[in-house]
Amino acid sequence: MRAHKLRRLGDMRRLLIAFGIGLVSAWGQAPSPDRPALPGLAQMGKRNARVHDPSTIVRCKDRYWLFATGIGVASWHSKDMAQWERGPAVFPVLPAWRTNVVAGHRGHFWAPEVICLNRRYLLYYSVSAWGKNTSAIALAANSTLDPGDPAYRWADEGIVIASRAGDNYNAIDPSVLLDDDGRLWMAFGSFWSGIKLVELDPASGRRLAPDSPVHSLACHDTIEAACLHRRGSYYYLFVNWGFCARGVNSTYNIRVGRSRRIAGPYLDRRGVDMLRDGGDLFLGTTGQLIGPGHAAILSTGGANWLSCHFYDGSQGGAPTLAIMPLHWTDDDWPVVGRTTAGELKADEPRQTN
Numbered sequence: 001m002r003a004h005k006l007r008r009l010g011d012m013r014r015l016l017i018a019f020g021i022g023l024v025s026a027w028g029q030a031p032s033p034d035r036p037a038l039p040g041l042a043q044m045g046k047r048n049a050r051v052h053d054p055s056t057i058v059r060c061k062d063r064y065w066l067f068a069t070g071i072g073v074a075s076w077h078s079k080d081m082a083q084w085e086r087g088p089a090v091f092p093v094l095p096a097w098r099t100n101v102v103a104g105h106r107g108h109f110w111a112p113e114v115i116c117l118n119r120r121y122l123l124y125y126s127v128s129a130w131g132k133n134t135s136a137i138a139l140a141a142n143s144t145l146d147p148g149d150p151a152y153r154w155a156d157e158g159i160v161i162a163s164r165a166g167d168n169y170n171a172i173d174p175s176v177l178l179d180d181d182g183r184l185w186m187a188f189g190s191f192w193s194g195i196k197l198v199e200l201d202p203a204s205g206r207r208l209a210p211d212s213p214v215h216s217l218a219c220h221d222t223i224e225a226a227c228l229h230r231r232g233s234y235y236y237l238f239v240n241w242g243f244c245a246r247g248v249n250s251t252y253n254i255r256v257g258r259s260r261r262i263a264g265p266y267l268d269r270r271g272v273d274m275l276r277d278g279g280d281l282f283l284g285t286t287g288q289l290i291g292p293g294h295a296a297i298l299s300t301g302g303a304n305w306l307s308c309h310f311y312d313g314s315q316g317g318a319p320t321l322a323i324m325p326l327h328w329t330d331d332d333w334p335v336v337g338r339t340t341a342g343e344l345k346a347d348e349p350r351q352t353n
Contacts, residue, residue, distance in 0.1 A: 247317025
């Protein structure tokens with residue numbers, strides 16, 4: 001137990017050192033509660049990874065890993081979450097079934113998500129075409145993320161949920177949450193009638209049943225990129241409003257609401273249901289950090305971290321990874337990039353290696 005605690009303290013020290021370097025670079029001096037770090041977010045959180053739609057960050061052995069939109073599903077890894085290196089594509093040989101979902105699909109998979117569950121890494125990813133809801137979320141599994149491990153092999157588990165032209169939802173942009181009671185849930189959706197929720201089987205990672213209920217969580221004219229997070233007695237739902245993939249003209253912004261039930265209703269601070277255009281602005285364009293999107297949360301070493309992509313205004317709008325500290329107010333609302341007087345203790349990770 002003592003060795004475990006020492007390892008955690010070491011992890012936290014390394015992360016705080018890396019973060020502190022970013023703070024000094026952004027401000028010239030460390031921030032304080034009366035000097036919030038928001039104007040320096042682009043410099044503070046910016047990483048060297050050119051990614052779009054990054055997944056939740058997970059740990060495997062001595063490295064952090066994330067996955068992103070790309071041919072065969074792109075991967076990146078880092079020892080300190082500061083400097084990132086490209087990893088191998090999940091699928092060097094593309095799954096043949098993809099063209100049954102989208103005719104002529106060339107293997108450009110979108111918005112992956114990853115979770116470590118029962119010593120397996122479950123990777124969910126989207127197969128779709130721009131502007132259509134003829135889509136599918138599929139699953140791949142691996143016992144390790146280390147390409148040098150003899151056990152490294154991604155197993156194609158096929159489609160988890162699909163949508164067709166007649167459906168009122170779009171089966172892309174998965175976000176997976178393991179609840180405290182051991183139940184596994186997936187939020188997903190893009191445009192159409194908004195963000196949906198289905199229960200998954202924690203043993204297989206697949207949909208609990210072919211006809212299991214599809215719950216509606218949030219709706220807006222331009223909505224996608226859900227992120228589910230559990231903290232204390234609340235479930236939090238982060239979503240994106242606006243348009244992405246337009247470089248410096250992107251209008252993406254991250255909204256948030258919360259609920260005491262996984263299936264909602266999710267309300268913002270004003271009590272407005274996210275199914276009725278509710279959702280507090282959590283993070284929008286700030287300086288050179290343009291159109292942030294695809295939020296995910298990592299809890300490690302006693303700290304919470306928000307990851308997302310943004311369009312870097314200093315680099316012509318290139319999609320770029322940001323990792324920023326996440327804090328909580330005394331009334332249990334998330335705040336990015338600054339410390340509040342009511343900051344609470346970080347969550348403990350629900351992932352197992």
